[in-house]
Amino acid sequence: MDAITVEGLTKTYGSGWPWCPPIVALANLSLSVPQGEIFGFLGPNGAGKTTTLKILLGLMRTTSGKATVLGKPAGDVQTRAKIGFLPEAPYFYDYLTAEEFLGFYGQLAGLSRSSIHRRVTELIELVGLCEARTRQLCKFSKGMLQRVGLAQALIHDPELVILDEPMSGLDPVGRKHVRDVILGLRERGKTIFFSSHIIADVEVMCDRVGIVVKGRMLTSGRIDELVNHQNTQSVEIGFRNVRVDDLPVTRERATRVLQQRGQCLVVLPNADLVEETLAEIRKQGGKLVSVTPQKGSLEELFMRQAVEDRLVVCAESRAA
Numbered sequence: 493m494d495a496i497t498v499e500g501l502t503k504t505y506g507s508g509w510p511w512c513p514p515i516v517a518l519a520n521l522s523l524s525v526p527q528g529e530i531f532g533f534l535g536p537n538g539a540g541k542t543t544t545l546k547i548l549l550g551l552m553r554t555t556s557g558k559a560t561v562l563g564k565p566a567g568d569v570q571t572r573a574k575i576g577f578l579p580e581a582p583y584f585y586d587y588l589t590a591e592e593f594l595g596f597y598g599q600l601a602g603l604s605r606s607s608i609h610r611r612v613t614e615l616i617e618l619v620g621l622c623e624a625r626t627r628q629l630c631k632f633s634k635g636m637l638q639r640v641g642l643a644q645a646l647i648h649d650p651e652l653v654i655l656d657e658p659m660s661g662l663d664p665v666g667r668k669h670v671r672d673v674i675l676g677l678r679e680r681g682k683t684i685f686f687s688s689h690i691i692a693d694v695e696v697m698c699d700r701v702g703i704v705v706k707g708r709m710l711t712s713g714r715i716d717e718l719v720n721h722q723n724t725q726s727v728e729i730g731f732r733n734v735r736v737d738d739l740p741v742t743r744e745r746a747t748r749v750l751q752q753r754g755q756c757l758v759v760l761p762n763a764d765l766v767e768e769t770l771a772e773i774r775k776q777g778g779k780l781v782s783v784t785p786q787k788g789s790l791e792e793l794f795m796r797q798a799v800e801d802r803l804v805v806c807a808e809s810r811a812a
């Protein structure tokens with residue numbers, strides 16, 4: 493069963509000026525998140541990630557389209573109790589200590605006194621704040637606040653955890669810690685939906701990813717499938733005794749060229765181009781050193797999608 497389904501979601505905001513058109517934050521966006529998986533919602537600034545999260549939480553209405561969370565329409569009150577949420581910029585009560593802050597959220601979630609005590613202790617340990625549990629939040633660093641925010645989202649042991657930029661403000665050690673917490677949640681059968689523009693975090697943690705740009709979902713699916721699909725084509729060829737400037741066809745086709753210490757490396761976007769390229773290298777007296785299929789990355793996919801999207805937008809605006 494899917495924990496989240498979104499179908500044809502569109503959201504427009506008023507521009508604030510009668511003579512300006514509305515701002516389209518989401519345009520016919522669809523996605524699904526299977527239960528028990530980690531889904532990374534990846535996109536640049538202003539792509540529509542926070543807007544989507546707010547709609548899923550019932551904090552905002554859609555202009556059109558449908559969103560279902562844990563089998564109920566987004567915003568359903570009983571379902572809301574099964575969701576934990578870390579906002580992008582959470583509000584912290586400066587003069588509460590970490591344990592008072594978490595206890596307060598435990599009360600809001602309707603937990604009993606004994607469960608609050610147990611959960612606060614467990615979570616403070618989980619996010620690595622044992623030494624600071626009785627310190628006021630105004631004395632916390634940004635990274636420590638981010639961790640206490642994550643603990644707050646988990647206080648009622650939710651089925652679904654929605655996190656808006658959970659790694660923001662964390663140093664590499666803090667990021668690894670939060671990553672481990674998220675992976676631990678999946679091991680316990682929880683579903684995690686998080687937004688980010690940090691590709692490396694998404695790549696190491698997520699089962700699935702959705703890439704959103706300007707409110708449109710450019711691609712979504714299992715990371716290994718998306719990355720492998722694009723990788724089948726890319727090949728790196730190494731050679732010496734000839735410069736790439738003397739190989740006009742190869743130079744034109746290469747997506748990357750590197751010349752160093754008498755050796756030249758070119759990356760071809762498509763394995764079908766290898767034979768012709770090898771022929772051109774040999775014809776010019778070049779000596780082949782290596783032919784290596786490229787292992788691509790989510791970053792390459794993301795950049796490719798973003799570039800393709802920009803080309804489509806340019807073509808559309810030229811046609812208009």
Ligand SMILES: Nc1ncnc2c1ncn2[C@@H]1O[C@H](COP(=O)(O)OP(=O)(O)OP(=O)(O)O)[C@@H](O)[C@H]1O
Pocket residue numbers: 505506507515516517535536537538539540541542543544580689
């Ligand atoms: N309250 C609002 N009123 C008008 N426009 C808004 C409002 N909130 C968001 N927008 C616009 O909607 C678009 C999507 O914004 P959103 O905050 O969802 O993006 P995001 O992907 O979360 O960005 P970021 O990574 O920078 O947080 C942007 O163009 C933004 O300017």
